[in-house]
Amino acid sequence: MTLLLLGIGALAAALGTRAAVLLFAGAAVLGALGPALPAAAAWIAATAAGLALLPASPRRLALPALGAAAALGVGTAENTAVILALWVIATATAVATRGPGEGARSWAMALCLADLPVVGAVVWTAFAVGFEGWPMRLDGTAAALVLAAAVLRAPLASGPDDEAPEPGLLVVRTQTVVAVILALSATTNPRSLLVTATLLGAAGFAAGGLSARPATRDGIQELSLVALVIAAARLGWAPAGWEWGALAAGTLMHNLRLRIGQSRASALAGALLVGGGIGLPLLPVVLVGLEGATRADGWIGAGILLGLIGGLAGRASSVGVVAAATGRASRLSVVGTAALIAGIAAGLWAPLLSLQGTPSVGAVGWPPAWATAAVLAVAGLGAALGGAGAGDRPQRARTLGEVRLPDRWAPPALLRATLAFLATGAGAMWVTGILRGFL
Amino acid sequence: MGAPSGLVWIVAGVFTARSVVGARPGLAWGIACLGAGLRWGTLGLADVGVSARLFGPTVVAGAPLVRAGMIAAVVAALVDESRREAATDEGWAGRGASAAAIVALVALFFAPGSADLIPSAATWAIGAGIGAGVVTAARPATRLLPAWLPPGLAAVGVVAAQVAL
Numbered sequence: 001m002t003l004l005l006l007g008i009g010a011l012a013a014a015l016g017t018r019a020a021v022l023l024f025a026g027a028a029v030l031g032a033l034g035p036a037l038p039a040a041a042a043w044i045a046a047t048a049a050g051l052a053l054l055p056a057s058p059r060r061l062a063l064p065a066l067g068a069a070a071a072l073g074v075g076t077a078e079n080t081a082v083i084l085a086l087w088v089i090a091t092a093t094a095v096a097t098r099g100p101g102e103g104a105r106s107w108a109m110a111l112c113l114a115d116l117p118v119v120g121a122v123v124w125t126a127f128a129v130g131f132e133g134w135p136m137r138l139d140g141t142a143a144a145l146v147l148a149a150a151v152l153r154a155p156l157a158s159g160p161d162d163e164a165p166e167p168g169l170l171v172v173r174t175q176t177v178v179a180v181i182l183a184l185s186a187t188t189n190p191r192s193l194l195v196t197a198t199l200l201g202a203a204g205f206a207a208g209g210l211s212a213r214p215a216t217r218d219g220i221q222e223l224s225l226v227a228l229v230i231a232a233a234r235l236g237w238a239p240a241g242w243e244w245g246a247l248a249a250g251t252l253m254h255n256l257r258l259r260i261g262q263s264r265a266s267a268l269a270g271a272l273l274v275g276g277g278i279g280l281p282l283l284p285v286v287l288v289g290l291e292g293a294t295r296a297d298g299w300i301g302a303g304i305l306l307g308l309i310g311g312l313a314g315r316a317s318s319v320g321v322v323a324a325a326t327g328r329a330s331r332l333s334v335v336g337t338a339a340l341i342a343g344i345a346a347g348l349w350a351p352l353l354s355l356q357g358t359p360s361v362g363a364v365g366w367p368p369a370w371a372t373a374a375v376l377a378v379a380g381l382g383a384a385l386g387g388a389g390a391g392d393r394p395q396r397a398r399t400l401g402e403v404r405l406p407d408r409w410a411p412p413a414l415l416r417a418t419l420a421f422l423a424t425g426a427g428a429m430w431v432t433g434i435l436r437g438f439l
Numbered sequence: 440m441g442a443p444s445g446l447v448w449i450v451a452g453v454f455t456a457r458s459v460v461g462a463r464p465g466l467a468w469g470i471a472c473l474g475a476g477l478r479w480g481t482l483g484l485a486d487v488g489v490s491a492r493l494f495g496p497t498v499v500a501g502a503p504l505v506r507a508g509m510i511a512a513v514v515a516a517l518v519d520e521s522r523r524e525a526a527t528d529e530g531w532a533g534r535g536a537s538a539a540a541i542v543a544l545v546a547l548f549f550a551p552g553s554a555d556l557i558p559s560a561a562t563w564a565i566g567a568g569i570g571a572g573v574v575t576a577a578r579p580a581t582r583l584l585p586a587w588l589p590p591g592l593a594a595v596g597v598v599a600a601q602v603a604l
Contacts, residue, residue: 276451276454276458276464283451290447291444294476295480302594305474306594312451313454313464316457341532347448347449350448351483352556
């Protein structure tokens with residue numbers, strides 16, 4: 001039903017009507033209640049609804065929404081024969097909506113190449129495990145290949161450029177989340193794969209924080225945290241279900257980022273979004289990851305900690321760069337500054353509350369009235385003094401450029417040939433499934 | 440409220456304050472703070488305090504390699520703080536964040552641990568005053584060091600301590 005609503009929503013978007021918002025929202029609700037990949041279905045559909053509310057025409061969402069539905073189908077289908085077809089359909093919709101330019105073409109080429117591990121995983125599973133092995137009987141080899149596909153895709157989940165976020169945010173992001181969930185949820189996963197996934201998640205969070213492009217930074221960090229919390233939960237280091245939190249935070253961040261500059265609240269939203277601390281929607285998920293680090297063995301816990309703190313520092317370092325590059329994180333209003341300072345002061349005060357209680361057990365009480373008054377006084381004083389607005393002192397932070405294929409490696413003919421190869425492989429798997437009596 | 444994981448909120452608060460004034464967040468300081476929590480297996484300030492009461496302050500408790508790792512981490516954090524631009528250049532918000540950063544280092548690495556806020560605050564204030572003096576005095580020398588050294592040293596210290604636990 002979720003996939004059907006997404007499909008109808010895509011049709012409504014193709015017709016150019018904002019009714020697509022309601023259909024995508026309905027798909028999000030049904031997805032959350034559904035049995036298969038509820039977190040992914042709910043928040044991808046919610047992302048589509050948010051994108052449909054932007055001023056641009058909803059027509060641009062039609063194909064990516066269909067691609068997202070196909071990618072979600074990969075997580076719900078139980079017959080290996082159809083997996084590759086659904087996956088390649090999703091990739092094809094992203095490639096088709098990439099927009100003009102050589103940069104977009106090289107992005108599409110990278111996307112097609114990132115499908116190769118999935119091809120390997122599907123073929124391996126079909127012939128080594130069986131056509132009915134998908135997804136819960138993925139063995140270690142197939143799970144590692146699917147995880148590799150997710151790692152390769154994560155940097156592409158921001159889309160080819162900021163003018164065309166839909167193929168990235170709806171299709172590639174969905175594929176990556178589905179790949180991560182499938183790779184880490186198989187019952188036969190070896191522990192080493194899960195440990196590797198936690199470290200990859202932490203490393204990805206750190207690398208994402210250095211990305212020069214905000215959309216890429218947000219996408220990589222969100223998807224890295226999804227991998228980290230799922231693997232940590234499987235290892236017993238963190239509570240289960242925090243992929244919901246990571247995807248919810250990611251959806252909020254993507255929507256905020258796309259709306260910066262469009263409302264009076266955008267300066268405050270921008271300051272919270274680009275910062276690496278209080279107000280960052282991903283922070284509660286980072287906290288879960290850090291709790292996991294305290295339960296991990298030796299250097300693994302230290303590795304997780306270093307990756308997560310590095311990612312936060314990378315974000316915090318980039319605020320001046322973003323302000324200088326885009327001019328979007330403009331000065332905060334007095335109220336915005338006060339709200340931001342109140343958040344910071346409360347964040348610094350909160351740890352002291354635990355000193356009065358019994359450590360590790362029991363509830364931590366609310367702050368006394370005088371402490372609340374002190375936080376508000378600091379906020380008011382800070383706002384009155386000024387000088388704490390985002391981008392007051394743009395700085396130069398070290399960032400990584402976009403990791404992308406050279407344009408000369410992605411001529412139009414080669415892109416078409418690669419896509420045709422993937423489509424042929426998907427068709428061959430389908431035919432094989434029919435010949436073997438599985439379809 | 441997240442207070443049981445207070446170390447994360449301290450780090451996040453300082454990072455946020457510094458990011459909005461365009462100052463470096465202080466990676467080595469962040470690694471050291473969370474590394475101290477990791478060394479005791481907690482993210483709670485109160486838990487670190489209890490551990491310090493039972494086993495001694497973080498820099499003197501545990502096996503030699505653990506102590507060496509924690510000392511390396513806190514030295515790296517102090518060097519990183521010392522390498523910052525003069526606090527007056529970071530505005531009142533930056534100054535506040537730097538003060539909170541030094542207090543946090545004292546509370547996590549040097550304080551003997553106390554269940555009451557007032558004695559703890561007094562210890563932290565005295566320690567922070569000494570720490571601020573050390574950081575300021577060392578500035579001419581520490582600014583000659585490469586930028587990667589403090590976070591690198593802090594990371595090595597935390598990993599070494601974890602491996603030796």
